[in-house]
Amino acid sequence: MNREGAAPPAEATGLRVLLAEDDIPVAKGYQDILQKAGYEVVGLAHDGLQAVEMCENLRPDLLLMDIKMPRMDGLEAARAINMDPKSAFTPIVLVTAYADQQLVTRAKRCGVLGYLVKPVQLDDLIPALEMAHTAAQKISALEGAVRNLSEELEARKVVERAKGILMKRLKIDEEEALRMMQKESRRQRIKLKDLARAIISSHSIMNS
Structure with missing residues (x-):
């Protein structure tokens, strides 16, 4: 060298x-x-x-x-x-x-x-x-940025699906469903996507 x-x-x-x-x-x-x-x-x-x-x-x-x-x-x-x-x-x-x-x-x-x-x-x-x-x-x-973007898109899909479940079940519009989810996530101190998954899971159990 x-x-x-x-x-x-x-x-x-x-x-x-x-x-x-x-x-x-x-x-x-x-x-x-x-x-x-x-x-x-x-x-x-x-x-x-x-x-x-x-x-x-x-x-x-x-x-x-x-x-x-x-x-x-x-x-x-x-x-x-x-x-x-x-x-x-x-x-x-x-x-x-x-x-x-x-x-x-x-x-x-x-x-x-x-x-x-x-x-x-x-x-x-x-x-x-x-x-x-x-x-x-x-x-x-x-x-890392790509991974975060992918996770964000997946979270949005989960939230959208959960909103749809609430809208159909409670006969409310999209805005009201989102407000309800945001309020509940703050009350439980959990992320919105985690609450959305819980809503989807509960819906799946009820309809199984």
């Missing part, structure tokens, strides 16, 4: 990094640089399979992994990590001897968020990790 370049930032990042590299001197070089930059190196995997296992157990904030390793290569390890719910959101930066378009495409399909070409330059290593971590945060936030 080429150590030439600007010194790493002095401020601690607090991020926990797992290294996956079968060349011990190279791994130690990464470790020294990362620790000086404020990262916490939580473990060193010597092959791809061990990287998968350690990623699941240690839950690192980042994984820096060589593509060519014993037992399981970096791409297969990345795929396995992203298929496991316990480690699926781990940002992975892959280190490779070359980077053609085919490799980049395969890496993306395996969930890799960044890559470095050997010999790794010091002033490329930290930015690559930072960008991968930022990208992972954005993806997580986007997935």
Whole structure:
């Protein structure tokens, strides 16, 4: 690894990094640089399979992994990590001897968020990790927003169904049914969607 370049930032990042590299001197070089930059190196995997296992157990904030390793290569390890719910959101930066378009495409399909070409330059290593971590945060936030939207739409469907039941049962209009549900949810101190589910459940029992 080429150590030439600007010194790493002095401020601690607090991020926990797992290294996956079968060349011990190279791994130690990464470790020294990362620790000086404020990262916490939580473990060193010597092959791809061990990287998968350690990623699941240690839950690192980042994984820096060589593509060519014993037992399981970096791409297969990345795929396995992203298929496991316990480690699926781990940002992975892959280190490779070359980077053609085919490799980049395969890496993306395996969930890799960044890559470095050997010999790794010091002033490329930290930015690559930072960008991968930022990208992972954005993806997580986007997935969270989509999940929240899906839950909101589902809640609206449940409330609409419950309103329909009350309108039919009590011979009231939609506005009155909604006011009644809102008042009851406040009285019981439960969410409107939970009250709606209770109304639907009660209706189903009565009509079974």
